[in-house]
Amino acid sequence: MIDLDALAARLADVPGVIGVVLGGSRARGTADEHSDTDLGVYRRGPMDLSALREIAAEHPGSTVAGPGEWGPWVDGGAWLKTPGTKTDLLWRDLDRVEAVLDEALRGVVRCEQQVGHPLGFFSYAYLAELATARVLADPAGALTDVRARLDPYPRELAAAIDRVYGFEAGFCIQNAETPALRGDRFSATGFLFRAIGCLVHVLHARAGTWLATEKNAVASAARLPGVPGDFTARVDRILGSADVHEAKALLADCAIG
Numbered sequence: 001m002i003d004l005d006a007l008a009a010r011l012a013d014v015p016g017v018i019g020v021v022l023g024g025s026r027a028r029g030t031a032d033e034h035s036d037t038d039l040g041v042y043r044r045g046p047m048d049l050s051a052l053r054e055i056a057a058e059h060p061g062s063t064v065a066g067p068g069e070w071g072p073w074v075d076g077g078a079w080l081k082t083p084g085t086k087t088d089l090l091w092r093d094l095d096r097v098e099a100v101l102d103e104a105l106r107g108v109v110r111c112e113q114q115v116g117h118p119l120g121f122f123s124y125a126y127l128a129e130l131a132t133a134r135v136l137a138d139p140a141g142a143l144t145d146v147r148a149r150l151d152p153y154p155r156e157l158a159a160a161i162d163r164v165y166g167f168e169a170g171f172c173i174q175n176a177e178t179p180a181l182r183g184d185r186f187s188a189t190g191f192l193f194r195a196i197g198c199l200v201h202v203l204h205a206r207a208g209t210w211l212a213t214e215k216n217a218v219a220s221a222a223r224l225p226g227v228p229g230d231f232t233a234r235v236d237r238i239l240g241s242a243d244v245h246e247a248k249a250l251l252a253d254c255a256i257g
Contacts, residue, residue, distance in 0.1 A: 008136035016047035021133035128210035153208035161205035
């Protein structure tokens with residue numbers, strides 16, 4: 001496996017880069033044999049992409065994308081073919097992260113389309129990434145300063161998530177009823193997937209627990225205090241059979257609506 005501290009130090013020396021973190025399941029201690037290694041590479045202003053490409057070129061078959069090439073929220077990065085496991089570098093603009101934090105503290109949350117995120121990209125995922133990461137390089141302390149604003153979980157953000165996505169969870173289930181009655185499994189399941197996605201965000205927010213992506217979100221929600229013990233099995237039934245009645249019951253048992 002690659003020496004992450006050494007790689008982080010090299011990345012932090014690239015002009016424009018202000019810090020590097022280990023993110024995802026490896027930072028949270030939940031990685032398994034299928035997990036990649038995710039490094040968040042934070043910048044302010046433009047980065048020296050040529051220097052980043054030189055680092056990537058040391059690992060034949062690697063790919064580098066500039067800011068914006070992967071969509072509006074996953075702001076470019078690199079896939080490095082490193083020994084043992086693939087290493088993903090994700091560019092992050094710290095100014096934008098701080099802007100999202102300021103929005104969150106005003107009770108503003110957004111979810112927008114992003115390739116690779118079937119549920120959508122929730123704006124505060126930027127905050128979740130940084131709050132749950134392990135800092136590998138932070139020469140000027142910029143990442144540490146922002147992380148300090150994320151602990152404890154902002155109550156304004158929790159209230160906004162509960163209000164916005166609690167409503168949407170119920171609304172999506174209502175919209176699933178007609179296609180389910182017609183046998184339109186595709187449409188009904190789509191609404192129910194979105195409803196469960198909103199539900200798990202609300203449950204994490206109520207518990208003051210950060211959630212960044214769809215990956216293992218249901219299993220994570222099932223471990224939260226106060227969540228029904230059969231949560232995962234019920235979600236599987238809901239999505240496996242487009243069961244609107246069960247979805248309504250699950251929301252009620254989670255005190256949504």
